[in-house]
Amino acid sequence: MNSPRTILFIAFLVVSFFLYQNWMVETAPGTKANETATVTQSSNNTENSDVPSSGSAAADVPEGDQPVVSQQSETTIRVRTDVLDVEIDTHGGDVVSTELLKFAKDLGTEERFELLQNRSNSVYVAQSGLIGPDGIDASSDGRPSYNYEKESYQSETDVIEVPLTYTTESGAIYRKVFTFTPGKYNVDVRFEIENNTANALNTQFYGQLKRSMGTGESGSMIMPTYFGAAYSHDDDKFEKYDFDDMLDKKLNVTSQTGWVSMLEHYFVSAWIPEQGQPNRLFSRVANGSQAIIGVIYPMTEIQAGSSKVIESQLYLGPKDQDAMAQIVEHLDLTVDYGFLWWLAQPIFKLLQFLQSLVINWGLAIILTTVIVKALLFPLTKAQYVSMAKMRMLQPKMTALRERYGDDRQKMSSAMMKLYKEEKVNPLGGCLPMLLQLPIFLALYWVLLESVELRHSEFVFWIQDLSTKDPYYILPILMGASMFLMQRLQPTPTADPMQQKLFQYMPVIFTVFFLWFPSGLVLYWLVSNLITIAQMLIIYRGLEKKGIDVRNKKK
Numbered sequence: 001m002n003s004p005r006t007i008l009f010i011a012f013l014v015v016s017f018f019l020y021q022n023w024m025v026e027t028a029p030g031t032k033a034n035e036t037a038t039v040t041q042s043s044n045n046t047e048n049s050d051v052p053s054s055g056s057a058a059a060d061v062p063e064g065d066q067p068v069v070s071q072q073s074e075t076t077i078r079v080r081t082d083v084l085d086v087e088i089d090t091h092g093g094d095v096v097s098t099e100l101l102k103f104a105k106d107l108g109t110e111e112r113f114e115l116l117q118n119r120s121n122s123v124y125v126a127q128s129g130l131i132g133p134d135g136i137d138a139s140s141d142g143r144p145s146y147n148y149e150k151e152s153y154q155s156e157t158d159v160i161e162v163p164l165t166y167t168t169e170s171g172a173i174y175r176k177v178f179t180f181t182p183g184k185y186n187v188d189v190r191f192e193i194e195n196n197t198a199n200a201l202n203t204q205f206y207g208q209l210k211r212s213m214g215t216g217e218s219g220s221m222i223m224p225t226y227f228g229a230a231y232s233h234d235d236d237k238f239e240k241y242d243f244d245d246m247l248d249k250k251l252n253v254t255s256q257t258g259w260v261s262m263l264e265h266y267f268v269s270a271w272i273p274e275q276g277q278p279n280r281l282f283s284r285v286a287n288g289s290q291a292i293i294g295v296i297y298p299m300t301e302i303q304a305g306s307s308k309v310i311e312s313q314l315y316l317g318p319k320d321q322d323a324m325a326q327i328v329e330h331l332d333l334t335v336d337y338g339f340l341w342w343l344a345q346p347i348f349k350l351l352q353f354l355q356s357l358v359i360n361w362g363l364a365i366i367l368t369t370v371i372v373k374a375l376l377f378p379l380t381k382a383q384y385v386s387m388a389k390m391r392m393l394q395p396k397m398t399a400l401r402e403r404y405g406d407d408r409q410k411m412s413s414a415m416m417k418l419y420k421e422e423k424v425n426p427l428g429g430c431l432p433m434l435l436q437l438p439i440f441l442a443l444y445w446v447l448l449e450s451v452e453l454r455h456s457e458f459v460f461w462i463q464d465l466s467t468k469d470p471y472y473i474l475p476i477l478m479g480a481s482m483f484l485m486q487r488l489q490p491t492p493t494a495d496p497m498q499q500k501l502f503q504y505m506p507v508i509f510t511v512f513f514l515w516f517p518s519g520l521v522l523y524w525l526v527s528n529l530i531t532i533a534q535m536l537i538i539y540r541g542l543e544k545k546g547i548d549v550r551n552k553k554k
Contacts, residue, residue: 050092050127051137052206052282052296077148077164081180082156084316085112086187092143093164093176095126095187098316100267107455107464115267115316123290124211124262126269126314128176128189132299134201136166136174146176157182171196185317186272186327191310195302202301205310207271208294209262210286213243225265225448226336229293231281233258238333241283243291251283251293260293261315263334266451271295272313272328318451321348337445344442347372348450355452361465362458365447365519369526372439377534380436385538393418440524447519458522465519472514474521479510481528488535 076087076096087097098116105111116124129137136144146164153160162178172195179188195201209229228242233255240263241251260281261270273279273295280296295312302308315327324331337344350371355364373380396418404411447453447466457463461471469475483506513521 050210050286051129051131051143052208052284052292052294053131075148075151077150077162078152079160079162079178079180080152080154081160082182083185084180084187086180086316088162088164088178089118090148090164091145092127092129092137093146094128095314095316098126098269100185100317103267103318104455107467113267115269122212124209124269126207126209126271126316127294128205128207128271128312128314130174130191130193130203130310131206131296132202132204134172135203136168137206144174153180155182172201185315185320185323187314187316189312189314192307193300193302193310194307195304198304200301200303202299204299205273205297205312206294207260207273207312207314208292209260209269209271210290210292211262213289213291227264229261229283229291230263230334231258231260231293232330232333233281237330238336240336241293246283246291246293247285251281253281254278255281257329259328259331260295261331261334262291262293263336266319266449266454267317268315268319268324268334270315270331270334272315272331273297274311275328319449320451335449335451337442337449340438340442340445343438344446347439347442348446351446351450352452360458361453361456361519362462362522365465365523366526368443369523370530373527373530373534376436376439380531380534381538443523444520447517447523453517453519458518462518462522465522466517468515469518469521474518474525475510475513475516478513478521478525478528479506481525481532482506482509485528485532485535488532488539 075090077090079086079088081101083100083102085097085099085101086095088094089096095116096118097114099112099114101112103113105113116126118125129135129143131138144166146166148162148164153162159182160180162180164176164178166174166176168174172193175192175194177188177190177192179190181188189207191205193201193203226240226242228240229246230238230240231251231253232238233253234257235255256278257275258279258281259270259272261268271294274297278298281294282296283291283293286292297310300308300310313327315324315331317323319335321332321335324334333341337348347368351361351364351368354367355361358364358367397415400411400414400418404414453466454464456465458465461473462469486502486506513524
């Protein structure tokens with residue numbers, strides 16, 4: 001295997017990887033290609049309740065044929081902090097709308113990114129309540145309509161508490177309190193239960209996320225991202241649970257640790273229950289098209305004349321790894337770096353550190369590239385030396401081709417003899433190039449998944465490193481650098497097909513990179529420029545060494 005063939009093999013692996021990613025998007029739930037299958041599969045999974053069962057199995061939910069529409073009263077309570085703009089429905093106390101004030105919907109627009117919403121064609125809400133024998137959300141009369149103090153709260157500096165109160169006919173008082181903290185996306189949700197009756201009360205907390213399966217952002221054909229549910233439990237730190245899986249098999253896991261979530265590109269919602277108790281993680285499908293994943297606490301008993309508090313947390317925000325890691329263990333894994341997470345995480349930490357120094361993610365990418373290339377140089381030097389020696393042998397190899405013509409057997413034997421005499425290993429450039437591929441793929445996931453790079457500008461025309469170059473300048477420069485690298489490498493064998501592929505490879509990669517995140521193209525361009533400089537230095541050193549050796553022989 002010579003260097004051109006190695007490069008073609010690397011190119012094949014890269015293209016195959018992104019074609020596979022594209023296939024995952026095309027077959028993902030909610031896409032047009034899978035829409036019919038989803039409807040057909042869900043026809044036998046229709047459930048007509050917004051409230052989960054308090055039974056031991058997630059399947060203990062009454063089934064029916066009537067469609068479900070989330071009941072919402074005309075009254076909502078609006079809460080605005082420095083990072084969140086939230087609406088809470090007084091019927092049931094659900095969070096039915098959330099805007100993330102630090103994140104624009106689109107680059108350069110005033111409209112904020114909307115995470116939760118409750119519309120006729122798009123439902124994505126965070127629900128919670130109390131079920132069980134004395135649960136106010138399990139009543140045959142429907143979910144409670146809470147009393148409230150005021151319809152609007154706003155503060156960018158102070159903690160905000162939003163109390164909702166419901167009193168039963170028997171005199172029990174249920175308070176549902178939302179606590180918002182400045183600068184934080186996790187909302188504390190607690191129930192304060194006062195049992196003013198003569199008998200003990202038994203109830204269970206539940207928190208669930210409900211989302212229409214056909215809505216949401218699953219990325220583009222070139223840059224697909226995961227769209228679906230995920231959860232963590234005792235036996236698995238992070239497990240994806242897409243909507244197809246939810247249709248096929250309901251989640252029913254009891255765990256002392258963990259959480260449940262809904263994921264999309266850059267953003268996540270999650271219920272984080274109290275840890276260290278046997279919580280039940282569950283899922284189901286409502287109305288044949290609304291995915292629900294949630295958690296149910298064990299039964300809580302409140303003796304007559306006493307009170308108890310049941311607490312939970314709701315996260316509504318960006319995939320901020322540092323912030324999520326402080327809330328609960330493994331929630332930061334929702335930033336999904338794929339099977340190369342072990343490599344991507346240190347790369348992200350390096351990027352993050354460099355950005356804190358230069359205050360520019362583009363410059364941080366350039367510095368990361370320089371550091372990565374410097375660390376790999378002892379390894380890649382073997383690749384360049386092998387390529388340089390192959391390049392210097394080109395005249396002799398051309399002579400061998402002219403001598404033996406189409407006699408491949410004699411040609412192969414003569415070339416092996418030449419390699420042995422000149423002490424050249426034709427495989428010397430393979431391993432270093434293969435080792436660089438995981439780094440490229442890991443950086444791809446870092447640039448694709450890290451919300452810190454969303455709408456992050458570099459210089460001049462590059463205003464968002466997470467999206468393509470609007471004028472395609474970086475991809476063209478990258479293609480030009482690949483062409484220059486190609487000129488420095490040994491020419492391929494006489495195989496016409498291989499020669500054509502090698503010649504057109506810069507063009508193919510340029511077209512392919514037109515839709516890549518500009519941050520990734522920047523990395524590749526800088527990497528190519530450093531490689532060219534390294535190749536020139538090594539080639540000139542070997543050529544000078546060869547001249548010196550020949551002069552000494554004379």
